[in-house]
Amino acid sequence: MVTLSNLYAQHRGRVCDKWSLYLRVYEDLFESKRSTALNLLEIGVQNGGSLELWAQYLPNAEHLVGCDINPECGTLFFDDPRISVVVGDANADEAFQSIKSICESYDVIIDDGSHVPRDVVTSFLNYFPMLSPGGTYVVEDVHCDYLDSHV
Template sequence: MQNGGSLETYAEYFKNSEILIGCDINEDCKKLKYNQNKIKVVVGDANSETAHNEISRIKNSFNFIIDDGSHVSVDIINSFIRYFPMVNPGGVYVIEDTCTIFSKNFGGGILNEFSAYNFFKKLIDITNFQWWSDSIKMDDYLSTFFLNGVPKFIAEGWIDSIEFRNSIIKIKKAKKPGHDKLGARTIKGTEAIVVDLPR
């Protein structure tokens, strides 16, 4: 949150928002005051149970969650695991300033297999799990990041898509869980003139 300007910006941009919650570890954020009652401030480490519980007490589901926190890879991954389940079906989870993931100072690095970028790159394959599920178990594929099995929301197929842009990662939550995301196959026509297709 720093000086709190982002929450004011979001309040202006999301005019119809019901509530906006900002969380920052800096105790000085308690000094921030807003004219709109829908803006709430939680002071604490977003990845702590205390802060998570306080956020959940205010609101336990969101259409948008934006991670603009420490930018440290392990924090980015932990925040995603903790807060993505709170995104409403069809909602969006955004991670900002992902340029930091390339820096060793933020626990990343272009060759760091444990970086947040590598984590989300692996999740791209999870969006296509139906095509390789016979080859390897999901637990084994993601064992670099999860020694005791993948989180339930990943296993159930709640991740619909992942979009990478310069310094931003956007993860969309599916409207319903599952890995068969293409739906039923549709074939038009009654004749296979060029290639004989299986019935």
């Protein structure tokens, strides 16, 4: 099977912004799940390119749900019927209910949202209970800028 890194390099759809290190980690985490009928939630989808990439990498996924606070994400439409986008603050009740109405539980949850610690914690408290047993919860871009070596 084609690797996630190769799919990323060949991707010609919407812009997909991922650190190359993440791609290798995601391959390690999800390689064994590629052929399963899983459900994925990504908080923070920006241009929607990552949803296209996940759709290619996870051909048997049932639901690929993205949520973004940017109203422009309401114009994102995909040919793949497995992809849904909820526009709103993932931590607001309306967006949470919309996400839950699409799928009650998720096998993979990726928080690539605001990156503000308070929001990350709130998202975790809201969405971790929706994680399927044996599922994976990932928080992206948690940088250690408070350490001298990262300033």
